[in-house]
Amino acid sequence: MKSSILTGLFVRPQKSALAGLSFALALINGTVWADAADGRQVIELTAAQRAHVLGEMRVLLSGTQTLLAALAADDMAAVARQASALGMHMGHKAENHLHDVLPPAFMQLGMAVHQDFDRIAADAESRKDTKHSLQQLSTTLSTCAVCHEAYQIQLIQPQQKQ
Ligand code: HEC
Structure with missing residues (x-):
């Protein structure tokens, strides 16, 4: 999922700010981040x-x-x-x-x-x-x-x- 967000940075420039924000949230928070495509917060679990x-x-x-x-x-x-x-x-x-x-x-x-x-x-x-x-x-x-x-x-x- 994160790799597709990164791909989006290059393919769809207008969405890059949002995708970048999601990615930053992922880095800060660790387990919870917003999914740009889905809109819901993502909880990462094993x-x-x-x-x-x-x-x-x-x-x-x-x-x-x-x-x-x-x-x-x-x-x-x-x-x-x-x-x-x-x-x-x-x-x-x-x-x-x-x-x-x-x-x-x-x-x-x-x-x-x-x-x-x-x-x-x-x-x-x-x-x-x-x-x-x-x-x-x-x-x-x-x-x-x-x-x-x-x-x-x-x-x-x-x-x-x-
Ligand atoms: C605290 C949050 C929360 C509450 C409250 C909650 N759920 Fe869920 N439920 C989730 C999440 C998150 C998922 C996974 C959704 C996803 O990843 O797309 C889920 C998934 C499910 C699934 C799919 C299970 C599977 O095997 O895929 C069912 C069925 C479900 N919930 C039923 C209920 C019912 C019925 C209630 C209330 C009686 C309820 N949930 C209350 C968060 C919640």
Whole structure:
């Protein structure tokens, strides 16, 4: 990716300032830089770290699906169970060892989502109100979307490539 940005410096002069800025950000920050073509910030991770984060994402998606199925069945005990599986307990386990690698704003958005799921679980038990739970889930999903609009993940480039 960085090599294509460098190529862009020569091929498309009008974009060179932006590409140069992205490259400078990469040098200053190390792990987070803006991708000129995509617009989202890039988080550079190792293959193992990337697999870990994306694996957690897939758990969030499939967990959201089972949560919706439980809501459609008005099974509030299952709603509470499914939501709490996506709560802070999952967040701490998943993100603890990536704490130094992921940007603070990214961590905060992630934790906000896990906290939301704990609240959905608690309210499902105490209020047993499907519409209320759906409203909460909708708000939570908009936080998923905010993060996806802001960040992308790329593999750390091997050093020898310069
Ligand atoms: C803190 C930021 C953040 C939050 C919150 C977040 N995601 Fe993601 N998610 C990402 C990033 C970054 C990617 C990788 C995108 C890329 O590289 O193009 C991703 C990728 C994914 C993927 C693709 C996984 C794969 O195997 O490729 C799924 C599915 C997903 N997220 C679901 C969700 C769902 C559902 C939620 C909310 C319940 C959520 N995410 C919340 C940042 C986030």
